[in-house]
Amino acid sequence: MGNTCRKALILLAGMPGSGKSIFALKAKEYGFGIVSLGDIIREEAIKRKLVLDSKNMMSIAKELRRTYGKDIVARLALKRILEMLNIHSIVIVDGIRNLEEVEFLKSNIDAELIIVSIHASPKTRFKRLVERGRSDDPKDWESFLNRDYEELSLGLGNVIALSDVIIVNEGSLQEFHQLIENFFDRVIKTWCT
Amino acid sequence: MGNTCRKALILLAGMPGSGKSIFALKAKEYGFGIVSLGDIIREEAIKRKLVLDSKNMMSIAKELRRTYGKDIVARLALKRILEMLNIHSIVIVDGIRNLEEVEFLKSNIDAELIIVSIHASPKTRFKRLVERGRSDDPKDWESFLNRDYEELSLGLGNVIALSDVIIVNEGSLQEFHQLIENFFDRVIKTWCT
Numbered sequence: 407m408g409n410t411c412r413k414a415l416i417l418l419a420g421m422p423g424s425g426k427s428i429f430a431l432k433a434k435e436y437g438f439g440i441v442s443l444g445d446i447i448r449e450e451a452i453k454r455k456l457v458l459d460s461k462n463m464m465s466i467a468k469e470l471r472r473t474y475g476k477d478i479v480a481r482l483a484l485k486r487i488l489e490m491l492n493i494h495s496i497v498i499v500d501g502i503r504n505l506e507e508v509e510f511l512k513s514n515i516d517a518e519l520i521i522v523s524i525h526a527s528p529k530t531r532f533k534r535l536v537e538r539g540r541s542d543d544p545k546d547w548e549s550f551l552n553r554d555y556e557e558l559s560l561g562l563g564n565v566i567a568l569s570d571v572i573i574v575n576e577g578s579l580q581e582f583h584q585l586i587e588n589f590f591d592r593v594i595k596t597w598c599t
Numbered sequence: 600m601g602n603t604c605r606k607a608l609i610l611l612a613g614m615p616g617s618g619k620s621i622f623a624l625k626a627k628e629y630g631f632g633i634v635s636l637g638d639i640i641r642e643e644a645i646k647r648k649l650v651l652d653s654k655n656m657m658s659i660a661k662e663l664r665r666t667y668g669k670d671i672v673a674r675l676a677l678k679r680i681l682e683m684l685n686i687h688s689i690v691i692v693d694g695i696r697n698l699e700e701v702e703f704l705k706s707n708i709d710a711e712l713i714i715v716s717i718h719a720s721p722k723t724r725f726k727r728l729v730e731r732g733r734s735d736d737p738k739d740w741e742s743f744l745n746r747d748y749e750e751l752s753l754g755l756g757n758v759i760a761l762s763d764v765i766i767v768n769e770g771s772l773q774e775f776h777q778l779i780e781n782f783f784d785r786v787i788k789t790w791c792t
Contacts, residue, residue: 421760421761525760525762525765527762527763527764528761528763529763554760554761558756558757558760558761561756562756562760563751563754563755563756563757563758563759563760563761564751564756565756566756566759566760567614567718567747567751567755567756567759567760568614568721568747568751568756569718569720570720570721570722571720571769572718572765572767574765574767576764
């Protein structure tokens with residue numbers, strides 16, 4: 407693909423447990439580049455010698471944004487995104503949290519840019535997170551809701567509302583794979599010749 | 600249907616031009632009850648002898664919520680919703696704007712309750728609103744975006760992010776009708792015997 411596609415950024419958003427990681431994995435199979443904004447936070451946690459659980463990640467995410475502005479994580483990721491766009495024409499930026507990040511990337515990167523959100527109902531996401539059972543995944547409904555509200559307090563709801571594309575991931579894993587493939591096929595049809 | 604369905608509220612949300620009105624019209628055809636939260640604001644505008652354009656509506660919506668709390672519009676609509684639930688088992692509450700309204704209705708109404716959002720991309724919604732051309736619909740991209748941001752400032756993004764169901768209205772009107780019918784058929788299958 408590389409040489410025949412227009413440069414394009416897919417800004418990926420979604421609530422916890424919606425299916426962003428599966429989307430990102432699939433994107434890799436398609437040969438797209440991936441930059442994870444979560445990695446930026448993770449590296450900051452490592453610098454500070456903190457345990458990499460979702461509580462510490464959220465608290466760093468909030469502190470960085472409070473101290474340096476709401477678009478700070480996108481600013482810290484800019485170099486990485488530009489490098490990735492030199493290798494891959496189509497790059498996924500995983501983990502967009504607010505519209506200020508979107509605006510920053512729009513203003514600073516010369517590429518097509520669309521917001522893609524993955525959606526699943528709270529009930530479905532809760533079930534998935536409990537089944538996934540990572541050490542820092544919520545164990546009960548209340549801590550699940552609290553994490554949702556923390557994510558929303560960053561501005562994630564606004565990004566989802568203004569998505570260019572929403573992929574609804576309410577069915578089986580197989581159905582979700584199919585929806586992602588349909589979407590990537592459309593992407594390639596639109597941006598590549 | 601009336602007697603054989605469980606009491607249920609469908610809380611309807613969506614950005615301007617997403618297709619909420621079409622959903623509400625279709626719900627009427629199905630014999631569901633409709634309560635429009637916009638009507639509450641409209642009646643307040645009439646009381647104050649104001650022109651019924653979106654600018655005045657938005658300014659009343661904001662003022663009411665600032666003065667009386669974020670759930671005020673749901674509180675003002677409660678009696679109407681309860682009356683409607685006496686006539687129709689399934690009632691649509693059109694125009695939910697924040698999670699406080701959702702919480703208020705959840706706590707004060709003994710019925711099943713789901714959030715349904717209609718989504719279309721900003722590009723598609725802009726095109727539709729320009730084509731619709733109501734006197735107070737945005738004429739250019741900037742005023743369209745400003746109206747979007749006003750809606751988001753009320754908390755609408757959070758409601759959309761926490762939807763139980765998102766119906767994506769990106770295709771033709773006919774396709775949208777089909778999606779709504781599929782959804783209502785599922786609703787009836789779930790709540791009615």
